[in-house]
Amino acid sequence: MVGVSEPGKLPTVKEVAQHAGVSPMTVSRTLAGGANVRPELQEKVLKAVRELGYYRNENARSLRPGQASGLIGVAITNLGNPYYGNFALGVEEAVAETGRRIVLGNTGGDPARERQLVADFLGRQVEGLVLVPSGGPSDHLQPERLGDVPLVLASRRIQGLDVDVVLLDDVGGAYRGTIALLDAGHTRIGYLGNVSSAFTGARRYEGYLRALQERGIRPDPALVLREQQDGGSASEATRRLLDLDEPPTALFSANNRNSIGALREIGRRLRSGARAADMPSLVSFDDFELAELMPVPVSVVDHDPRQLGREAARLLLTRLADRAGRVGPARLVEMPVNVAPPVPLA
Numbered sequence: 001m002v003g004v005s006e007p008g009k010l011p012t013v014k015e016v017a018q019h020a021g022v023s024p025m026t027v028s029r030t031l032a033g034g035a036n037v038r039p040e041l042q043e044k045v046l047k048a049v050r051e052l053g054y055y056r057n058e059n060a061r062s063l064r065p066g067q068a069s070g071l072i073g074v075a076i077t078n079l080g081n082p083y084y085g086n087f088a089l090g091v092e093e094a095v096a097e098t099g100r101r102i103v104l105g106n107t108g109g110d111p112a113r114e115r116q117l118v119a120d121f122l123g124r125q126v127e128g129l130v131l132v133p134s135g136g137p138s139d140h141l142q143p144e145r146l147g148d149v150p151l152v153l154a155s156r157r158i159q160g161l162d163v164d165v166v167l168l169d170d171v172g173g174a175y176r177g178t179i180a181l182l183d184a185g186h187t188r189i190g191y192l193g194n195v196s197s198a199f200t201g202a203r204r205y206e207g208y209l210r211a212l213q214e215r216g217i218r219p220d221p222a223l224v225l226r227e228q229q230d231g232g233s234a235s236e237a238t239r240r241l242l243d244l245d246e247p248p249t250a251l252f253s254a255n256n257r258n259s260i261g262a263l264r265e266i267g268r269r270l271r272s273g274a275r276a277a278d279m280p281s282l283v284s285f286d287d288f289e290l291a292e293l294m295p296v297p298v299s300v301v302d303h304d305p306r307q308l309g310r311e312a313a314r315l316l317l318t319r320l321a322d323r324a325g326r327v328g329p330a331r332l333v334e335m336p337v338n339v340a341p342p343v344p345l346a
Helices: 013-020 024-031 039-052 082-096 111-123 170-183 199-214 231-242 256-271 305-321
Strands: 071-076 101-106 128-131 151-154 164-168 189-192 250-253 281-285 298-302 332-335
Touching (some): 013 024, 013 039, 071 082, 111 128, 151 305, 164 170, 164 305, 170 199, 170 250, 170 281, 170 298, 231 250, 256 281, 305 332
Parallel strands (some): 071 101, 071 128, 151 164, 164 332, 189 250, 281 298
């Protein structure tokens, strides 16, 4: 039984066969569907594939030895969110300048889908990976699993994974957005966020808390709802906040899906006869469609997702060009954000 023979190299069919105690032909037949292979041998092969981290080479027939695929794998968490569409466009714009193309996939924030998508990308012999991580286990992203394929993380980092990362100033942006609401006269500021375990969610909540504590305001747990993943759950969370005996006069939203959900609930109330003056002001981290046309004061913690994608691609391309290893240790780039002040209380 053997493992991968050389660090930094992906395992071969021969090594999988040795690990499983079968012939290379048995491995090939198993991976092609298992025709004429006994079930117990198929199980041995699949177990070896999992243990070694083998990825089937889907491009082997079309690439000559030593020929690069010209492909960059890009994995995002929500293909339906225009934010990530613009991010992917930024990656594509940058890699296209080098004659490469992107292969785009959606994980839905599901660690299992992320693992399979990375396996598919490696099977297509991508030259590099740009990933918005789901936040789950990261063993499939470790260097021994990726071989010599460089990885860049975007928007979120993974503890213990020593790779290039490009982030936003999540803490500073949330802090400044909350301070802007405090400066406008609000003291009861609701918080709408995504799941507590999400990297960006934790950082943006930290900025919100820092602003309140700096002004001597004790955070009210009743005003904090952090488990919203889509517009529907954000609408329901907003309804709960606005139905409180003492509702918030302003909301800080940690992402654009929460912002859209909040505005749906506010719009529903306005259509039912509520006064716009009684609705909360809103600060949204991330821009969203038609933000400037909303019926209540909205300001945005703004940044350019295309630029975030371009920066992620730049980090990756410098790794690909660095044949002599001069780039050095993993790099962290934190991009600034802009905060527009909301309309003050009347």
